[in-house]
Amino acid sequence: MKIKSYLYSQLSISFLPIFLGLYFITSIIFLVKIASLTSVITIDAFELFKLYGYSVPKIIFFTVPISFFISLVITLAKLSSEYELIVITSFGFNPMKILKIFFPSTFLLSIALLIISVGLIPKTDYLMSTFLDKKKKEANFNIKASEFGQKFGDWLIYIDKKDGKNYENVRLFKTQEGLDQFILANKAVLNNKDGELNFTLIDGKAFYIGDEELNQIDYRTMDINDSIVNKKDFIFTDSYNYWKYSLQNNSDIDDFTFFILTSLFPLISLFLVITFGYYNPRYEKNRAIGLSLIAVVIYYVITKYLTKNIELHSLYVAPSIWIMGTYYLYIKTTKKLY
Structure with a gap:
């Protein structure tokens, strides 16, 4: 239990700075996009904060999976560089046991990301779209007193x-x-x-x-x-009915699959965590961060390509390819040494 608590304390030390940094950068990007809307509509400080609030689920969704994965790798790499993993291994904690320690928290994180992406983001997107439509309509209507035409x-x-x-x-x-x-x-x-x-x-x-x-x-x-209300084929009520309608009508399927696959990224990348995190500082250099970033880019490229081309089939194709590929790397590198 002490080793488990120690590992999680080291993880929290790595995770918070990375997450807060990515969150701040991503927030700036979203705020710039919101500010660009002022060329079309007029919003006050409260409405700006309101629009930013609608963007928070997306910001969390885009930053947490990457932050958590890189933090796990950095945590193990730091322990390797300080020879602490050698001591932990001597207590009988091989890489697979370390992986099992991190598995419950990673699983819960993926579930939370699924709730945010599939459940919350469609609702906030709808609220933002409704708010912007309302403001744009109001901006286009500017009747002035004592003017004809x-x-x-x-x-x-x-x-x-x-x-x-x-x-x-x-x-x-x-x-x-x-x-x-x-x-x-x-x-x-x-x-x-x-x-x-x-x-x-x-x-x-x-x-x-x-x-x-x-x-x-x-x-x-x-x-x-002003005009007859435009009839829409679907009226948003909740996220479940939204995705049900979208899947039945073959719309937004790539978004649906991308949300799920991105949410699963930390969970199905655990073999990469121990592959990149374990190394001998006497003979090898610490390439954990660089390898982690490369892995993130590769995963997102594969995910985007598969969701665009094979749509729902990517939900089992992408995880299968990724897990088998990362497990193969684990066998060829870390497993035979530790």
Whole structure:
């Protein structure tokens, strides 16, 4: 138990600086992307923080697997360089027993990454997309007081006074084949619900002027939509139904498989951890970090290629290839020496 606690304490010392560094760098990238949106929409500090919050699951998903894998390798490499692994091995802890010590935490990490990627990221992506659609729609609608020629959907609109989303003395006009529509309102309120704009007109009159008749309606409130709501084939409710719909319609399959395979990366790379971490400092140089980075790049390239070309089949092809390949390296290097 003392050796197990010691190994995990060394892992935490390696993991935190690497994770925080990658998290900070990735956060900067996402914040720059969010800031670039200000050329299209206007957001305040609270909304900027809100958009960043929607990005946090992705930042964690992209940084944790790499950080954890490299930290495991660095932990063992550090113990090797200080001859501590020799002492641990003398107590009967061969590489496979070291691997078994790290297996439970790595397994739990992969489960957590699966929950974040497959469960949480689709929801935050939907919330961000909805928020941006709403802001873009609002940005495109900029009615100014006492100006002619402005439009609200199919309506020509003129207002006397504007205070935020509240308007006074509103006139709306629309002409169609054989029918002209003219609406007056003492007050109006602009509503933006999930990117769909509508006017709530208060206390006014509506005139419908045809070729042979004229109708007048006095109203207390009336709603005027900017445009007909675009019908979508799928309405997001939860991540399970989202992925179910996507798989049935062959959409976003590469994202689904990439999320799963990336979540499994730390777990199926444990043989690489002991392969790169074990070395004799008297005869070999510490190449753990360089080899780890090369392994990460190779895995992500293979994963991207397989998810694009064989889609769902990559869920068993990629792990099988990776585990067999890393186990072969382990047999040829570390196993025969330790």
